[in-house]
Amino acid sequence: MLNDVTAWLHNSDPTLRWQVERDLMAAPPEVWESTRARIATEGFGARLLALQEPDGRWAGGAFFPAGFTPEAGEAGQPWTATTWTLNSLREWGLDAAVLRERRTAELLAENCRWEYDDLPYWAGEVDCCINAWTVANGLWLGADVTGIVSWFVDHQLPDGGWNCEWVEGSTRSSFHSTLNSLKGLLAYDAATGGTEATRAARRSGEEYLLRRELFRRLSTGEPVGPWVGRFAYPFRWSYDVLNAAEYFRQASLVDGTAPDPRMADAIAIVRAARGPDGTWVQAGRHPGRVWFEVDVPAGEPSKWLTLFGTRVLAWWDQRDR
Structure with a gap:
């Protein structure tokens, strides 16, 4: 069964194919690295790169595309703006050198500001998930995101996790916010070795999820929701x-x-x-x-x-x- 599935997976876009070669096929580095390099020139990666605007952004916005208003009745959250596009390219494995050659980090520092309070892009804002993605993307592109990393340490809740609704007064962590925050801290620790504070914060956040077996309420042991x-x-x-x-x-x-x-x-x-x-x-x-x-x-x-x-x-x- 696995061999058939592996062949099916391998017949795919380079963004997925190189991971199949590395993680499922145990191909030598020269094979999967060659496939990974093709992300910039073909398939999903090349299509997103072609949509980057001269000022470094995508869709004219940081988290939302230019002109988007929730009141317009558009279904769901738009996924086309700068942060979501960077997330995709990074997670797919695009070589950061491609965007560094375009001076993407510098252009975003000059031209991109958060919809929340018009804050500078690489300084982050108040949402845990947004800040986590900005940490990971900034590390990838060579931007200074140390201020946001410290923000996570300072905004960890007493139960060990994080909640994007802390600005509304929430003192209980969220599964969603905690996982995304952990991803940002892991990116920092992997890239830099971390600090005593970031490693401790990450351990505490991981413990928040592990104590709940990744899907249970601590109080009753029942699943927190069908979405798990x-x-x-x-x-x-x-x-x-x-x-x-x-x-x-x-x-x-x-x-x-x-x-x-x-x-x-x-x-x-x-x-x-x-x-x-x-x-x-x-x-x-x-x-x-x-x-x-x-x-x-x-x-x-x-x-x-x-x-x-x-x-x-x-x-x-x-x-x-």
Whole structure:
């Protein structure tokens, strides 16, 4: 079964193909690095690069496209603005040198400001998820994001996680906000080695999720919502146990640690979602404006989710070695 699935996955856009070669096929670096280099010149990556504006932005905005107003009645969140586009290119594996040659970090510093209070782009704003993506994108492009990194340490909630609604007075962490915040801190620790403060904050945030086995209420042990087992790509900002397990897989590679046994029930949810043919099915795309679709509609086998699911299970199943 795996060989057939691997061949199916390999027949894909370079953004996905190089990861299949590296993580599932154990291809030598010269093979997957060659495929990865093609992101800049063909397929999804090249299409997004061609849409960059002369001032460094995409769609004329930082988090929302220029002219967007929620009152207009447009379905969902638009996914075309600068932050979302950078997220995609970074997560797909585009070589940062391509955007550094375009002076993207400098152009965004000069021309891009947050819709919230007109704040400078690389200084971040008040939303945990937005700040986490800005940390990861800034590190990737060579911008100074140390101020935002310190912001995460200062804004960690007493229960160990984060919540984007802290500005509204929330003192309880959110699964969604905590996972996205952890991704930003992991990017910082991986790129720089981190500091005692960032490593401690990340450990505390991870413990917040692990104490809840990645999907349970601490008070009752019941799932926090049906969305924990609803797998959709792109992940965007939303939480599910596959998204969380992929974070912990990446963290284990950075930290040199084994999977935590408290993840066992979450991994069982991931495993149960795999079909008899070895694939995972798209639950449904997040509604909203996109440049173009990068995965299948709801109900069809998803190459992206199958890559993540297969990779997570392989990591988990090797934990005793």
